[in-house]
Amino acid sequence: MSKTDGRLLRGARSRQTILKHAVDLASHDGLFGLSFGRLASDLEVGKSSVQTLFGSKQKLLLETIETAAAAFQDAVVKPALQAPRGLTRLRAMIDAWIVYAEEPLFYGGCFWAANLADFDDRPGPVHDALFRHRRAWRDGLTAEVRHAIDSGDLTDRDPDLTSFQLEAVLLATNTALRLGEKGAVWRARYAIDALLKP
Amino acid sequence: MSKTDGRLLRGARSRQTILKHAVDLASHDGLFGLSFGRLASDLEVGKSSVQTLFGSKQKLLLETIETAAAAFQDAVVKPALQAPRGLTRLRAMIDAWIVYAEEPLFYGGCFWAANLADFDDRPGPVHDALFRHRRAWRDGLTAEVRHAIDSGDLTDRDPDLTSFQLEAVLLATNTALRLGEKGAVWRARYAIDALLKP
Numbered sequence: 001m002s003k004t005d006g007r008l009l010r011g012a013r014s015r016q017t018i019l020k021h022a023v024d025l026a027s028h029d030g031l032f033g034l035s036f037g038r039l040a041s042d043l044e045v046g047k048s049s050v051q052t053l054f055g056s057k058q059k060l061l062l063e064t065i066e067t068a069a070a071a072f073q074d075a076v077v078k079p080a081l082q083a084p085r086g087l088t089r090l091r092a093m094i095d096a097w098i099v100y101a102e103e104p105l106f107y108g109g110c111f112w113a114a115n116l117a118d119f120d121d122r123p124g125p126v127h128d129a130l131f132r133h134r135r136a137w138r139d140g141l142t143a144e145v146r147h148a149i150d151s152g153d154l155t156d157r158d159p160d161l162t163s164f165q166l167e168a169v170l171l172a173t174n175t176a177l178r179l180g181e182k183g184a185v186w187r188a189r190y191a192i193d194a195l196l197k198p
Numbered sequence: 199m200s201k202t203d204g205r206l207l208r209g210a211r212s213r214q215t216i217l218k219h220a221v222d223l224a225s226h227d228g229l230f231g232l233s234f235g236r237l238a239s240d241l242e243v244g245k246s247s248v249q250t251l252f253g254s255k256q257k258l259l260l261e262t263i264e265t266a267a268a269a270f271q272d273a274v275v276k277p278a279l280q281a282p283r284g285l286t287r288l289r290a291m292i293d294a295w296i297v298y299a300e301e302p303l304f305y306g307g308c309f310w311a312a313n314l315a316d317f318d319d320r321p322g323p324v325h326d327a328l329f330r331h332r333r334a335w336r337d338g339l340t341a342e343v344r345h346a347i348d349s350g351d352l353t354d355r356d357p358d359l360t361s362f363q364l365e366a367v368l369l370a371t372n373t374a375l376r377l378g379e380k381g382a383v384w385r386a387r388y389a390i391d392a393l394l395k396p
Contacts, residue, residue: 120376164385168370178318187362
């Protein structure tokens with residue numbers, strides 16, 4: 001391996017290490033809490049090298065969002081894609097989401113719940129990236145509801161409305177878990193079952 | 199009116215003006231976004247006079263929360279208390295909440311939704327105040343569900359579970375409204391009706 005290759009590889013590794021920490025921080029303190037200085041001091045590296053690696057604060061935020069989205073896909077979406085389309089996959093997605101909220105993938109709980117409210121009224125690339133990923137998740141839920149209806153697993157209903165109701169329960173469950181409320185997962189499962197009664 | 203009375207009155211008025219603006223800012227940027235400097239420059243007064251009025255940042259945050267809670271009580275809870283206990287009052291509370299989210303009482307939408315996620319893992323007086331008020335709202339919903347069951351308006355069910363489901367729909371509706379999603383209120387009403395079927 002050439003010297004340049006070694007440098008590139010180390011650079012890629014540092015990038016991943018920094019972004020992983022950035023996602024944890026942003027799930028806890030929100031993306032507003034991210035700064036080159038904070039990342040550098042937490043990871044005991046020079047602030048200027050972190051800055052050089054990412055260029056601008058906005059680029060750092062956008063890469064942090066993509067890192068969170070990839071981890072979310074790997075933990076919640078991809079495993080569910082193994083299940084057959086329709087109600088089985090829908091349930092697999094929801095179960096994986098509840099585990100994701102229960103045993104946080106990110107230090108501060110749901111990355112999206114922590115950041116969507118902060119950016120709802122701040123137009124720009126960070127807002128757009130956050131909402132694109134959230135929309136993709138919601139659209140995925142809607143698509144599986146539609147398949148479950150088409151295959152006869154669910155009676156006819158408005159798929160978008162059902163996915164709205166499902167997402168509402170999931171987000172409220174994340175909040176309840178973050179607040180340490182007893183019975184949060186039990187309530188989630190009951191509410192989900194009520195929505196998915198054939 | 200004595201000179202001292204005049205000063206006290208002006209002091210009380212400034213306090214209310216500043217707190218009203220603080221609530222708007224915190225509903226938009228979160229309580230983290232609040233600072234004596236920001237309030238002073240927005241309201242074109244001296245930073246030191248704002249600081250003197252409130253003493254510490256923590257006191258400012260706590261008074262901001264109480265101001266938001268009082269406005270929320272006036273807009274959402276008190277009008278509903280005119281309705282008879284049970285399903286009628288429960289529906290009045292929910293309708294008032296939807297109006298509160300639809301035509302924001304606060305500049306940045308729901309004050310609680312904007313701040314709960316930021317403070318869920320920050321123990322201290324600010325966290326406690328936020329969660330006490332949110333708990334009171336949820337407990338109010340639960341109490342009315344219980345009354346609706348006792349009076350026979352709703353079939354027997356777990357009141358706490360039903361209030362969890364109702365709150366989930368309301369918070370998801372606030373998010374949908376903040377994102378400008380079409381049909382948000384229609385979906386909310388449908389989902390609420392489904393939960394409150396006798």
